[in-house]
Amino acid sequence: MRTILLIEDNNDIRENTCELLELEGYNVIFALNGKTGLTLASQHLPDLILCDIMMPEANGYEVFAGLQAAPATRAIPFIFLTASAEKKEVAAGLEMGASGYIRKPFEPEELFEAIRQSLK
Incomplete structure (x- = not known):
């Protein structure tokens, strides 16, 4: 079973996303x-x-x-x-080397597809 670390300060988004991921x-x-999040990433990899x-x-x-x-x-x-729709933020994140960028709110399938692509 693959492990995902979700770092999110909004309770509703965090709880809903955790539930979606666990169901998947x-x-x-x-x-x-x-x-x-940094501490947990180092501990759990x-x-x-x-x-x-x-x-x-x-x-x-x-x-x-x-x-x-x-x-x-x-x-x-x-x-x-992120909830931001700023294209410059998307570009900045991807230029840093991130695997992907998802705008909130997102559809479950959008999330799952980004995860599948990143885990290839």
Whole structure:
């Protein structure tokens, strides 16, 4: 069973996304902020990370940079989640080396397809 770390500070989005992922057969670990997400990523070495951008303690870009700086977490596929529709944010995230970028709200199939592509 593949493990996904979800880093999301919004309770409703986090709970709904966890439920969707678990129903799809993934083991889910979650963090309420970026700082905790970095710690959990190092401890559990998940198969994939889904991460919000606007969060307390460390934003999504800071989380991604922290993961890239550590050899143990550098290769973990990483997908940004955000409510922003700014194309420059999408480009910035992808230029940093993220596997994908999903705009909230998203359809379950959009999420699952991004995960499948990132785990190939």
